[in-house]
Amino acid sequence: MLALRATRLFDGESATLVQRPLVLIDSGRIVAVDAGAGEPPAGAEVVELGDVTLIPGLVDTHVHLGFDASADPVARMRADDDGALLLRMRLAAQQHLVAGVTTVRDLGDRGYLAVTLRDWFREGHEVGPEVLASGPPLTVTGGHCHFMGGQADDEAELRRGVRTRCTRGVDVIKVMVTGGNMTAGIDPLTPQYTAAEIAAVVEEAHRFGRTVTAHVHGVAGIEAAVDAGVDGLEHCGFWVAEGVRADQELIDRIAGRGITVCPTLGLLPGGPPPPPPVASRIPAMSASVGRLHKAGVRLVGGTDAGIAPAKPHGVAPYVVDHLLMTGLTSVEALRVVTSAGADACGLGGRKGRLVPGADADVVAVAGNPLVDPQALRQPAAVFRAGVRVRTPVLS
Ligand SMILES: [Zn+2]
Known part of the structure; x- marks a missing residue:
């Protein structure tokens, strides 16, 4: 199991951001989004992302x-x-x-x-x-x-x-x-x-x-x-x-x-x-x-x-x-x-939202994109189905 910790989270819909979220991911899917930075389950691999907002891919x-x-x-x-x-x-x-x-x-x-x-x-x-x-x-x-x-x-x-x-x-x-x-x-x-x-x-x-x-x-x-x-x-x-x-x-x-x-x-x-x-x-x-x-x-x-x-x-x-x-x-x-x-696209249950059951397509952006949308341009981290995307050598 993977656990992502961040400062804020936009779930794809709500104007109220989740504060200090802990996102639990198993087999490529989100299994829980908890507020208030609770303790991750024993054995989870924890990724501390710092002062970022997690948003759906x-x-x-x-x-x-x-x-x-x-x-x-x-x-x-x-x-x-x-x-x-x-x-x-x-x-x-x-x-x-x-x-x-x-x-x-x-x-x-x-x-x-x-x-x-x-x-x-x-x-x-x-x-x-x-x-x-x-x-x-x-x-x-x-x-x-x-x-x-x-x-x-x-x-x-x-x-x-x-x-x-x-x-x-x-x-x-x-x-x-x-x-x-x-x-x-x-x-x-x-x-x-x-x-x-x-x-x-x-x-x-x-x-x-x-x-x-x-x-x-x-x-x-x-x-x-x-x-x-x-x-x-x-x-x-x-x-x-x-x-x-x-x-x-x-x-x-x-x-x-x-x-x-x-x-x-x-x-x-x-x-x-x-x-x-x-x-x-x-x-x-x-x-x-x-x-x-x-x-x-x-x-x-x-x-x-x-x-x-x-x-x-x-x-x-x-x-x-x-x-x-x-x-x-x-x-x-x-x-x-x-x-x-x-x-x-007919993918409402799986994509575009950070909720339990959705695919773990998660992007971390610096700061708060509701205040500074330009933060979206340089993601700090990208996860696709729970796998952290390494930057390929692209020209
Ligand atoms: Zn076209």
Whole structure:
């Protein structure tokens, strides 16, 4: 048995921190969280972590392990064969883990390599983050991220696409409802699929017990995805030709249907600016994130890690800074990157919370992250299923 002692603990939900916690861990799971620094059981290995706050390992609900966060990650992915790509994905996963991101959901790979990597870690060959994977996103021929290999052009192909993914063991279905910014010639404002086609994806996925999350930028695509009954919206910037238009009626409909929104926040400060269509809309998009939260929409902390130099793997701590700018409190922001993300991934009982029965994915950060969220950027220690993560040699 392992016993972690620290000064404070954030359990993933409560605004009141546990003082002088003692966290008992057995076989990779938390068995007790005691306040007041009681005595550990005889024979336990005690780790004294000092003036730190224990928090649940962060959950990044939107990453691309196959993108290398270079200036042109698409070219790099296309140049790699599957062997090289898988090695880079393994490195990216370790970059998340050492940054305290113990669960990542890959929302777009090639060749189901994220599923392969998920199983590699799960089988215990190597300590890595918990990986969830969508496989190649569903997209139209020549559509957004078509180079990942997930083309499906009509309802029958979409249904077959969902079934193929479920057979391959994916955790979630990702559908590119609008164009995006990483695929030249594809318009982020225009839907690639009709609401009826997206509804077929949802029906088929739910039949197989999978959730559906939709990549959407333009308002028309958001409307179609919401009408189709998707479970999650990625980006969801409410783009229109002249900028951003987030009607309260649509925000309320997203809230009323219980749809999760991942606004893909989180950027390294001082990096190169995002592409002009994104940069010019950032202030209005930030305001809409605050309005989504006020309307009761569940936000999650996916980052789109890997897509640009300002979004390296392990960037999730910066989501908190970004959420504070949109009007969330620090405890609300910390919930977004821990328990809310775990719930959206269907892992609420095991991840994102430091409670008995949960996996012992624990991060120690200096000081108090509710007062100083920047403390999240340099974890003092990371435990994955009770195993202390040694910093691998990463470049
Ligand atoms: Zn993405």
